[in-house]
Amino acid sequence: MAIIKSDMVRARIEPAIKERAEAVLEKLGMSTADAIRLLLTQIALRQAFPLELTLPPDERLPEEK
Template sequence: MEKSATVHARIEPKTKKKAEGVLKKLGMSPTEAIRLFYNQICLCGGIPFPLLIPNETTKKTLKKSSQDEDVQSFDSLEEMFDSWEK
């Protein structure tokens, strides 16, 4: 298949660096990831994952966690589930 079309996109440097770190761990290049995404759009006939608007509780939780407020860490899933029972 001929690969001659070009896609240009602007993205925040911090987001780009973080995403490329994940892709590297997966053994993928940014170009391969974009190609995969576009192919999935074609196969699904739309975005290949649900796009949802977060409710107010989720928005507040995401904001707090991005500011390292009310964040809990666990060493295992079992430890996390055990904390819910208390």
């Protein structure tokens, strides 16, 4: 049996956000580590962030003329 090497990833997150996300992930049958692994795998495969990131309308910068 081959041993798969792995690296540790650490991040700081507000406890309330972490708890809410973990509750959703649990309903999906995923762990936080699964979600992070999925995100990083998709970034590597797509060579781009896998979600469209936009500012909320009330925080957008004014149009330049």
